[in-house]
Amino acid sequence: MTGGSDQDRELARQVRLVAIVLVTTMVVWMGLQWLGGQMGWEARYVFLFDLAALAAFVWSLVVTYRIWRRRQEK
Template identity: 40%
Template sequence: MTQATSDEQKTGRKIALLIAGTGVAWIVINAIGAAMGWTTRTLALFDLAAVAAFGWAIWMIYGLWRSRREKQDE
C-alpha cells in the first residue's frame, strides 16, 4: 500500500469540503426557501445545483482514484 502524497491529500480535503459544503448549503437553502415560501420550481433549481455539485465531487473522486492507481502501477 502506497502513502498518499501531499497533493493527493489536498485534493481529498477539497473533495471532502465540496461534499460537506454542498450538503450544508442545500439544507440551509431548503430551510430558507420553505420559510420564505419559495415555489417548488425555485427549490428544484437549487436541488439540481446540489446534484451537479455532488456529481462533480464523484468525478473528482474518480480522478483521484485513477491517479493513485497509476502511481501504484509504476
C-alpha cells in the first residue's frame, strides 16, 4: 500500500472525524429521546438535545463541504 501525501492523510482524518461525530450524535440523540420519554422529561429539555444534535449535524455538513472543496482543488 502506498503512502499518501500529508494532505491526503489530513483529509482522511477529517472524514473519519465527521463519520464519528455523525454516528455518535445519532446514537446519543436517539438514546436521550428515548430516555426523556421514559422519564417524562419536559419538552424544553428534550428540545435542547434536538438543538445540540442539529448543531453537530450542521458542523458535520460544513466540514464535509470543506473536504469536498479541497478534493476539487486537487
